[in-house]
Structure formats: C-alpha cells, structure tokens
Amino acid sequence: MQSDTYPKNPEEAKKMVKAFECKMCGECCYGEGGIFISDQEISEIAKFLDISRADFIRIYCEKRLGQTGIKTGKDGFCIFFDSEKQCLIHPAKPQRCRKWPFFSAIVKSKDNWDLAKDACPGINPECSFEEFVRQASKQSHQQKHIDTSVKNPGHCTGYTNTQNNT
Numbered sequence: 737m738q739s740d741t742y743p744k745n746p747e748e749a750k751k752m753v754k755a756f757e758c759k760m761c762g763e764c765c766y767g768e769g770g771i772f773i774s775d776q777e778i779s780e781i782a783k784f785l786d787i788s789r790a791d792f793i794r795i796y797c798e799k800r801l802g803q804t805g806i807k808t809g810k811d812g813f814c815i816f817f818d819s820e821k822q823c824l825i826h827p828a829k830p831q832r833c834r835k836w837p838f839f840s841a842i843v844k845s846k847d848n849w850d851l852a853k854d855a856c857p858g859i860n861p862e863c864s865f866e867e868f869v870r871q872a873s874k875q876s877h878q879q880k881h882i883d884t885s886v887k888n889p890g891h892c893t894g895y896t897n898t899q900n901n902t
C-alpha cells in the first residue's frame with residue numbers, strides 16, 4: 737500500500753470507492769481494428785499460443801495504418817474474444833487491453849473520462865474524477881513494478897475475470 741496514494745485514516749478509506757471493476761460485458765472488445773500490438777507483444781502472444789511469430793502474424797494479425805493489429809472477427813469482435821470465456825489470450829493480452837481504462841488520454845481529461853464512462857459500465861459513476869486519477873496513478877505504479885520486476889504479462893488492469901481464464 738502506497739502512503740502517497742491511499743488514505744491515511746479509516747474514515748477516508750471508508751469513503752474510497754473502486755474507480756473501475758470490469759463487468760465483462762465485452763463492449764471494449766467490439767469494433768474494427770483498435771488493437772495494435774508491439775513487436776514484443778507479438779512474441780509474447782505467439783509464445784502463449786505456442787505457435788511461431790510468423791504463424792501468429794499470418795493467422796491473427798493484419799496491417800493497418802502501417803502497424804500490426806489483431807484481426808476483427810466476422811461478428812465484429814476481436815478475434816480472441818469468446819462470449820463465454822471472454823479474452824482467450826488473457827494472460828498475454830496487449831498492454832492496451834490491460835491498461836484500460838487508465839489511459840493517459842482519460843486520466844488527463846475529465847471530458848474523456850465522461851465519454852469513457854458512457855462506453856464502459858466498469859467505470860464507477862459514483863467515483864469522482866479526482867479519485868479515478870488517484871487510482872490510475874496507483875495502478876500505473878503497480879504496472880511498472882510488474883513490468884520491470886516480475887516480467888509477468890498476465891497482470892490484468894482492465895478486463896478482469898476471476899471465474900475463468902480471462
């Protein structure tokens with residue numbers, strides 16, 4: 737627990753609400769081509785799927801705007817989205833999916849945060865923007881620790897499902 741990001745007394749702590757808790761509705765996995773992936777993520781997902789990088793790119797990726805992105809399925813969802821199991825590559829899913837909704841564009845703009853709340857039922861409408869930013873800062877600190885110290889690509893910041901592998 738970080739003393740700079742968490743309340744120091746029980747009364748303050750009681751007032752603290754969770755800024756985000758994924759409802760697993762799948763909305764954020766729907767839509768054409770927003771999931772760009774880095775070279776390192778290509779390697780991590782290919783390794784997770786136990787296939788070569790070349791096969792992963794050939795089967796699951798497409799080039800968009802000069803970048804590599806995960807394909808969209810015929811149903812309009814990300815090709816790795818499963819309506820029952822949710823994200824089929826959850827332990828290796830891209831940064832972009834892990835970070836939602838704590839994106840810098842949302843953390844820096846209350847207007848963007850309002851738009852994000854409309855799009856994502858997991859963002860707590862009872863939580864203030866200031867509290868959201870505070871929890872985003874905490875999340876970011878934890879993520880850096882995980883990325884640099886534990887090297888665990890499976891940490892989920894956004895799309896959490898404790899019932900299955902998503």
Ligand code: SF4
Pocket residue numbers: 757758759760761762763764765836855856857858859894895
């Ligand atoms: S992150 Fe938001 S939009 Fe995506 S599945 Fe969770 S609740 Fe739904």
Ligand code: SF4
Pocket residue numbers: 764765771806814815816817818822823824825826829830833895
């Ligand atoms: S990789 Fe997983 S979390 Fe990301 S959009 Fe696809 S199904 Fe959703």
